[in-house]
Amino acid sequence: MPRRKPGTLLPLELEILDAALSMRRSGRPAFHGFGLAQAMRDLRGSRSLTAHGTLYKALGRLEGLGLLASRWEDPAAAQGRPRRRLYELTPSGADAAARGRVGAPAALRPRVAPETA
Amino acid sequence: MTPERIAALVGRWVRRYTRGLPAEVAERRVEEIDADLADHIAHERAAGTGDRRIALGILSRMLRGLPADTAWRGGHLAASGGRPARAAVRVACAVACILLVPLVAMLVTDEVAWSPADFALAGALLMATGLALARALRRRGDIAYRSAAGLALAAVLLLVWLIGAVGVIGEDGDPADLMYAGVLAVGLAGAVLARLRPRGMARALIAMAVAQSVVTAIALIAGEHRTPTASVAEIVGLNGLFVALFLGSAALFGRAARPASGREEGRSE
Numbered sequence: 001m002p003r004r005k006p007g008t009l010l011p012l013e014l015e016i017l018d019a020a021l022s023m024r025r026s027g028r029p030a031f032h033g034f035g036l037a038q039a040m041r042d043l044r045g046s047r048s049l050t051a052h053g054t055l056y057k058a059l060g061r062l063e064g065l066g067l068l069a070s071r072w073e074d075p076a077a078a079q080g081r082p083r084r085r086l087y088e089l090t091p092s093g094a095d096a097a098a099r100g101r102v103g104a105p106a107a108l109r110p111r112v113a114p115e116t117a
Numbered sequence: 118m119t120p121e122r123i124a125a126l127v128g129r130w131v132r133r134y135t136r137g138l139p140a141e142v143a144e145r146r147v148e149e150i151d152a153d154l155a156d157h158i159a160h161e162r163a164a165g166t167g168d169r170r171i172a173l174g175i176l177s178r179m180l181r182g183l184p185a186d187t188a189w190r191g192g193h194l195a196a197s198g199g200r201p202a203r204a205a206v207r208v209a210c211a212v213a214c215i216l217l218v219p220l221v222a223m224l225v226t227d228e229v230a231w232s233p234a235d236f237a238l239a240g241a242l243l244m245a246t247g248l249a250l251a252r253a254l255r256r257r258g259d260i261a262y263r264s265a266a267g268l269a270l271a272a273v274l275l276l277v278w279l280i281g282a283v284g285v286i287g288e289d290g291d292p293a294d295l296m297y298a299g300v301l302a303v304g305l306a307g308a309v310l311a312r313l314r315p316r317g318m319a320r321a322l323i324a325m326a327v328a329q330s331v332v333t334a335i336a337l338i339a340g341e342h343r344t345p346t347a348s349v350a351e352i353v354g355l356n357g358l359f360v361a362l363f364l365g366s367a368a369l370f371g372r373a374a375r376p377a378s379g380r381e382e383g384r385s386e
Contacts, residue, residue, distance in 0.1 A: 033149055034156035049157075049174065052127070052150055053182025057189045081159070082152040085145070 009100060012050075012058050017067060017097035019043055020089045032073075032084035033059065059087060067093030120161075120171040124154040127179045134190045142193055208247035212240055238281065246274045252313075262315055265369030269322055272362035273304065285355060286336050286347060293341055300328040300359075315374035322367035326360045333357075 009017075019039040023031050031039070033056060037049040062068045070087045078084070089097065131150045135143035154175065161171040216236060222229040231239075250270050276297060279285050286293040304325045311317020333356040336342070342349045 032152065032156065034153045034160070037153075038160070049178055051178045051180075051182030051185065052131075052153060053179075053185035053187075053189065055182070056146065056149055057185045060189070081155045082148060084152045084156070085149045 009096065010058070012054065013062055013067075014097075014100045015040055015044070016055075016058055016062060017089070017093060017100065020068070020087070021094060021097040024089060024094070030086040030088050032086055036087070062093065063087075066090055067096055118172045119168055120158045120175060123172040123175045123179075124158065127154060127175060130179060130186075134186050138190065138193050204251040205248060208244060208251055211247060212243040215243055216240055239278075242274060242277055246270050261369050262373035265315070265318065265322075265366045265373060268362060268369060269304075269318075269366040272359055272366065273301065275362075276300070276359055279355075286341050286352060291341075293336055293339070296332045296335060297329075300325055300332060303328045315370045319367045319370035319374060322363045322370060326363035326367065329356055329359050329363060333360075 016036065019036055020031060022043065023029070023035075023039055028035075034049075036059075037055055041047070041049050059068065059070075063070055067090055068087050069090050070085050073084045073086050075083055128147075128151060131147050135146050157175060157178075158171060161174070216239060219229055219231050219236075219239075223231060250266060276285070280294045280297055284291050284294055285297060304321055307321020307324050308318065311321055333352060336352055336356075337349065341347055342352055
């Protein structure tokens with residue numbers, strides 16, 4: 001995994017934001033982990049889904065950076081299956097996704113994380 | 118191989134690597150993966166995918182994510198202070214290695230004769246010093262702070278060992294050595310008041326140096342240098358060594374308290 005420069009998003013994080021933005025544009029602003037993994041697979045034209053550990057670790061980082069917000073779904077909506085954690089782009093997350101197109105040179109990627117002391 | 122069996126395997130792995138983490142962190146991860154697995158199986162079955170293929174897909178996702186799972190656990194353990202147990206094990210191993218030296222020496226020469234109480238006291242001293250150092254290192258990443266803490270703890274360890282083993286003033290057991298409890302108390306109180314912050318620690322170490330100097334002056338005024346086992350040079354020299362060590366540590370703590378940019382400017386001048 002590439003080493004993070006302070007204030008810079010990793011390619012996987014940009015890919016997640018990109019997929020989240022695509023889902024929002026298609027009328028699905030809230031998404032869950034497996035749905036996101038599917039969207040990312042479709043966007044990159046791959047056959048495999050992102051690994052569990054990789055995906056949820058990155059989601060946690062993006063939430064920590066304030067680019068995503070999350071909440072548990074209403075138990076009534078779960079209909080017997082395990083309840084999902086639903087994520088949504090925050091305004092700054094949407095802005096970062098719009099500016100940070102996957103595949104863009106590193107210099108053009110958004111620097112959104114706060115500088116560490 | 119059914120998807121449910123592989124999902125159960127993934128569930129066991131998730132519960133294993135979330136063990137010992139804060140409950141809300143662990144429960145969230147467990148529930149998210151459980152929901153992901155249920156969604157994965159339901160979606161693939163609805164799409165007509167065979168069970169074997171679904172199971173392999175889930176297994177692949179778990180295996181590819183193992184390094185991230187481990188790193189994620191490590192990050193949360195560090196954030197929740199879960200590392201001290203590992204540090205304590207490392208300190209205990211180091212103490213055991215150090216205590217092997219006198220043990221081996223006792224086997225090859227009669228010059229070294231430690232009693233079980235000696236080993237217990239030395240072990241307790243080394244363990245306490247090592248744990249204090251590990252705690253200091255965990256709090257600050259600055260090399261100046263680490264050096265200052267190491268020097269201060271080494272000086273305290275040496276002082277306590279000298280008092281217990283051979284005596285600093287006069288012979289072993291001289292009541293005058295009890296005055297050094299005041300030096301140690303000053304250091305302990307200073308560290309507590311400073312909450313281990315570098316600027317306060319610098320002041321605490323300066324106070325220890327002053328206390329050590331006062332003890333030296335009292336010993337000389339009381340005529341301890343007139344005993345057969347001590348001289349002015351010995352008392353001043355030995356105590357002067359500790360004053361220098363405490364002041365050296367204070368200087369390093371003072372350096373750690375300065376902003377990094379200020380230190381770089383100081384180097385370039």
